[in-house]
Amino acid sequence: MGDDSVNVACKVTPNARRSEIIGWGADEQGRRVLLVKLAAPALEGKANKELVxxxxxxxxxxxxxxxLLRGDTSRTKLLQVPATAQERLQEV
Structure with a gap:
């Protein structure tokens, strides 16, 4: 993707009633992460597919x-999204 993309870290909670953005939080190292609930189990990549x-x-x-760049089996994931998404991410 290159310069027309940005990376966003997400902390995922699987098995939610519905998929939704909770807001911004911090991981164990204090880095900013987007908190996301997913209506999919953390099983056989289903949560990753639902996240994307x-x-x-x-x-x-x-x-x-x-x-998905990193975090296949972790609750904290790093994703690459279009740079045009930055504005939408800042609205959270």
């Missing part, structure tokens, strides 16, 4: 523009 789908829909971009 939900974030793309919420940001108003294609699923192909959102990619």
């Amino acid at each position: 789908r939900f974030l793309a829909e919420w940001l108003g971009c294609a699923k192909g523009e959102v990619s």
Whole structure:
């Protein structure tokens, strides 16, 4: 993606009633993370797929523009999203 993308760290809570953005929080190291509840289990990559789908829909971009860079099996994940999403992320 290059210069037209930004990275965003997310802390995910699977098995929620519905997928939603909670707001900004901090991880164990005090870094800023987007708190996200997902209506999918942390099983066989289902939560990761739901995270990509939900974030793309919420940001108003294609699923192909959102990619999981790190955190496949962790609750804290690093995703790459289009730079155009920065404005939407700042609204949270």
